[in-house]
Amino acid sequence: MDEALINRALLAFFGACLLGPLSGALLGWRKGFESGIALGCLVIGLTGLAMAGWVAMHRYASIAGTEPAQGRLVDFVEETSKDAKGRRTTTLAPLVEFAGPDGRLHQVKGLGGSRREVGIGEAVEVRYRSADPSQALVADFQNLWGPVLALGIFGLFPTLFGLFFVGVLRGGRSGRAAPREATPAQQKRRTALTVVANVVFLGGFVITFLGEDVARSLGAGFMTIGGGALLHFVAQSLPPAASFQPRFILVIVGLGFVVFGASAWVLAG
Numbered sequence: 318m319d320e321a322l323i324n325r326a327l328l329a330f331f332g333a334c335l336l337g338p339l340s341g342a343l344l345g346w347r348k349g350f351e352s353g354i355a356l357g358c359l360v361i362g363l364t365g366l367a368m369a370g371w372v373a374m375h376r377y378a379s380i381a382g383t384e385p386a387q388g389r390l391v392d393f394v395e396e397t398s399k400d401a402k403g404r405r406t407t408t409l410a411p412l413v414e415f416a417g418p419d420g421r422l423h424q425v426k427g428l429g430g431s432r433r434e435v436g437i438g439e440a441v442e443v444r445y446r447s448a449d450p451s452q453a454l455v456a457d458f459q460n461l462w463g464p465v466l467a468l469g470i471f472g473l474f475p476t477l478f479g480l481f482f483v484g485v486l487r488g489g490r491s492g493r494a495a496p497r498e499a500t501p502a503q504q505k506r507r508t509a510l511t512v513v514a515n516v517v518f519l520g521g522f523v524i525t526f527l528g529e530d531v532a533r534s535l536g537a538g539f540m541t542i543g544g545g546a547l548l549h550f551v552a553q554s555l556p557p558a559a560s561f562q563p564r565f566i567l568v569i570v571g572l573g574f575v576v577f578g579a580s581a582w583v584l585a586g
Contacts, residue, residue: 365472
């Protein structure tokens, strides 16, 4: 379901991965390195985010017209892919059988690597179109929203790096003002929030190694580490704010940990 749409979105994103560096190199040759990097990253990143939004809207509309059904896992199918260097990767895709509204049995194959925690014969929820039960999806996050998440991640970080270089360019053109000294009260607030951020940041590493579910522990730990980095950004943004570059790097690092942590958490099932 929606495979053609996802393929078009991926094709547009890969096209942006070619157009971005080419347009960035041309602008960089005329306007300077930072301008070229900013343009190249923004072309790639904004295309990824746009494709994620496009796929999300269509996926939401297609799910709204489906019916839930309880199926059962009948097998895992090997899927082999090959990268640009010829290296082969094998994953196991779940094969789920379910009964349509007419009682006839249908099968749907999930994404490779999904539903690994389910055993053969166990129940798996699916969603299908009443008019055409062969159009079905395994109803978990990875199969329903995995392509949206992947495109969103691929788009988010190039966009952040592009905005970082835009900020560098703006700062260079406007000139750097002399840094203001913090008052004792301002320094006290910044120090207190920095201590809290450090505690949260270090707590994330502790959480990563706690719990029996490795994926969920890793997800919770990464999200906590990201929260600590974002709290450091807030602390450094209190007046008088620190310079743009180190603060925005904290945003990139914080969002990176939060996004990957949240992904690990939801994909854990």
